[in-house]
Amino acid sequence: MSVKITHWPGTSLSSADFAEGRVLTVRGGVKAEYAWDAGVAIGRYLEELKRGRLVARRCDGCRRVLVPPRMFCEECFRPTDAWVRLADTGTVQTFSISYVRWDMVRLTEPEIPAVIAIDGASPGYGILHLLGEVDPKEVRVGMRVKAVWKDPAERRGAITDIRYWAPIREGG
Amino acid sequence: MGKVAVVGAGMTRFVRRAQETGKELSYLAARMALDSCGLTLKDVDAVVVGSAPDAFDGVHMKGEYLADGSGGWQKPTLRCFVGGATGVFAPIVGWYHVASGQFDTVLVVCEEKMSSCHPHPQGAFLTIFDHTTERALGPNLLWIFALEMNRYMTVHGITKEEIALVAVKNKKNALDHPCAHLGSEITVDDVLNSEVMAWPVNRLDVSPASDGAAAIVMCSERVAKRVSDRPVWVEGVGWHLDTAYWTNRDLYYPRYVEYAARMAYDMAGIKEPRKEINIVEPYDPFDYKELHHLEGLLFCKPGEAAKLTVDGVTARDGDLPVCPSGGLLGVGNPIAAAGLMKVCELFWQLRGEAGRRQVPGQPRRGLAQAWGDLMQVGTVVILGI
Ligand SMILES: [Zn+2]
Numbered sequence: 001m002s003v004k005i006t007h008w009p010g011t012s013l014s015s016a017d018f019a020e021g022r023v024l025t026v027r028g029g030v031k032a033e034y035a036w037d038a039g040v041a042i043g044r045y046l047e048e049l050k051r052g053r054l055v056a057r058r059c060d061g062c063r064r065v066l067v068p069p070r071m072f073c074e075e076c077f078r079p080t081d082a083w084v085r086l087a088d089t090g091t092v093q094t095f096s097i098s099y100v101r102w103d104m105v106r107l108t109e110p111e112i113p114a115v116i117a118i119d120g121a122s123p124g125y126g127i128l129h130l131l132g133e134v135d136p137k138e139v140r141v142g143m144r145v146k147a148v149w150k151d152p153a154e155r156r157g158a159i160t161d162i163r164y165w166a167p168i169r170e171g172g
Numbered sequence: 173m174g175k176v177a178v179v180g181a182g183m184t185r186f187v188r189r190a191q192e193t194g195k196e197l198s199y200l201a202a203r204m205a206l207d208s209c210g211l212t213l214k215d216v217d218a219v220v221v222g223s224a225p226d227a228f229d230g231v232h233m234k235g236e237y238l239a240d241g242s243g244g245w246q247k248p249t250l251r252c253f254v255g256g257a258t259g260v261f262a263p264i265v266g267w268y269h270v271a272s273g274q275f276d277t278v279l280v281v282c283e284e285k286m287s288s289c290h291p292h293p294q295g296a297f298l299t300i301f302d303h304t305t306e307r308a309l310g311p312n313l314l315w316i317f318a319l320e321m322n323r324y325m326t327v328h329g330i331t332k333e334e335i336a337l338v339a340v341k342n343k344k345n346a347l348d349h350p351c352a353h354l355g356s357e358i359t360v361d362d363v364l365n366s367e368v369m370a371w372p373v374n375r376l377d378v379s380p381a382s383d384g385a386a387a388i389v390m391c392s393e394r395v396a397k398r399v400s401d402r403p404v405w406v407e408g409v410g411w412h413l414d415t416a417y418w419t420n421r422d423l424y425y426p427r428y429v430e431y432a433a434r435m436a437y438d439m440a441g442i443k444e445p446r447k448e449i450n451i452v453e454p455y456d457p458f459d460y461k462e463l464h465h466l467e468g469l470l471f472c473k474p475g476e477a478a479k480l481t482v483d484g485v486t487a488r489d490g491d492l493p494v495c496p497s498g499g500l501l502g503v504g505n506p507i508a509a510a511g512l513m514k515v516c517e518l519f520w521q522l523r524g525e526a527g528r529r530q531v532p533g534q535p536r537r538g539l540a541q542a543w544g545d546l547m548q549v550g551t552v553v554i555l556g557i
Contacts, residue, residue, distance in 0.1 A: 005204070005350075009204070010197065011191035011192060012190065013187075017191075036303045068302075068305050074415065093423075094319045096322060098314065098315060100294075100370060102311060102312045103292060103295045104291070104295075113311065115423070125419075125420045126419045128309060128419050129309065
């Protein structure tokens with residue numbers, strides 16, 4: 001009975017309420033660390049990243065080539081059938097030019113996250129990664145990009161073994 | 173399946189930081205909802221609690237934590253959670269509690285206290301990304317909205333100016349909401365000139381993080397006719413979950429919202445939503461999401477929602493009022509509570525009790541929708557009088 005309600009509860013606090021000690025607060029943290037097992041599909045995906053290669057899983061039920069790879073097809077609900085090697089090139093499906101870090105700290109040099117559809121995977125099937133070696137103003141949806149890998153000695157079997165994806169230059 | 177009514181609603185003010193704890197906010201909203209229909213906790217057979225990730229509060233088992241404030245101790249009580257879609261999922265859970273015939277009267281309470289997580293609740297969102305394939309890239313929740321917004325703009329050729337009109341409309345509507353966190357009169361230029369967070373998302377494209385709670389009372393036809401002079405009926409419900417491999421989907425269109433909507437339309441016997449629904453409260457944590465969702469809800473063809481806004485169709489006094497409450501952009505975004513606030517708004521609007529927010533023309537039917545997880549859950553409730 002919105003129109004009949006005259007008092008709406010809930011008390012808004014200001015920074016001054018804390019600074020001047022009008023309200024009390026208790027601070028604490030949760031210290032929790034985890035070791036996540038990469039699993040069967042992503043374990044192999046990471047091993048291949050360490051070798052400088054991108055791989056997918058193919059499902060013969062729906063004929064999709066799945067990246068990130070999975071050992072079961074969630075649509076056919078059956079095991080996927082084979083590993084497929086993908087190119088380390090792709091197409092920018094969408095991107096952002098981000099001036100905030102994950103904890104909202106501001107960045108002077110923006111990061112450029114993008115969804116990159118990988119060549120050889122099912123159409124539009126991509127991964128989240130970052131773009132580099134490109135002026136933010138030049139980035140476009142549909143831009144062709146290629147993975148820029150870390151040196152083999154630096155690779156650890158992680159998604160960050162690819163430093164970023166750089167535009168494929170004409171004729172290059 | 174039994175008929176189910178909403179007979180009472182209540183909510184707290186949505187604020188940046190509330191003095192009250194989550195339990196206290198829940199109690200205030202729940203008590204108001206019960207008082208509004210003259211019921212007491214003794215009349216309540218079961219309780220449904222809705223709240224988003226525990227990480228915001230740093231309180232594990234938040235459903236149990238919030239249960240006393242929600243009236244849930246010594247009763248069949250459950251907490252439901254589908255990310256940002258929780259606020260419209262909780263009344264769906266309340267609906268099947270009653271529709272099943274198991275319970276006559278159910279109290280549904282949604283609460284969120286976003287201010288507890290320091291330095292910013294964004295930090296808690298990091299853990300929604302895949303720990304192995306995504307988190308090492310340092311993703312921010314804003315990224316996925318920015319990526320989706322860019323895809324949506326690019327596919328349809330929609331401009332930031334058109335999208336900004338949604339923020340202008342909703343923040344203005346919120347000036348008439350007594351609980352609003354961020355009602356204000358702003359211009360398209362204010363949105364475009366606000367800080368670029370993650371292009372194409374500027375600060376004023378985003379709803380504020382708020383503290384607050386909302387509650388409704390749902391009951392069977394038998395009880396509704398006894399306790400209420402104007403019960404508002406649940407005519408349709410729908411929910412749908414799409415793949416969490418969000419980089420395998422074309423983000424320009426919210427398929428999961430369409431499937432949830434179709435389920436609700438089938439149940440309500442709705443063939444042409446644009447003609448048969450009078451008020452829409454789609455989920456608007458970002459301004460482009462209102463447009464994206466209106467398209468998923470089949471109120472127009474994909475890519476045409478911006479024009480509805482530009483033409484004033486979605487204004488409070490337009491042909492299809494959208495977010496007359498002020499939405500998340502204006503009233504605020506205590507996640508689960510924000511979704512249920514939309515259901516409260518329909519309840520008040522359909523009963524003609526929305527005061528300065530009242531849409532003209534005695535609306536007969538309204539739709540509320542929410543969305544969440546990794547851009548993959550759609551929840552829809554249709555209410556009618
Ligand atoms: Zn398959």
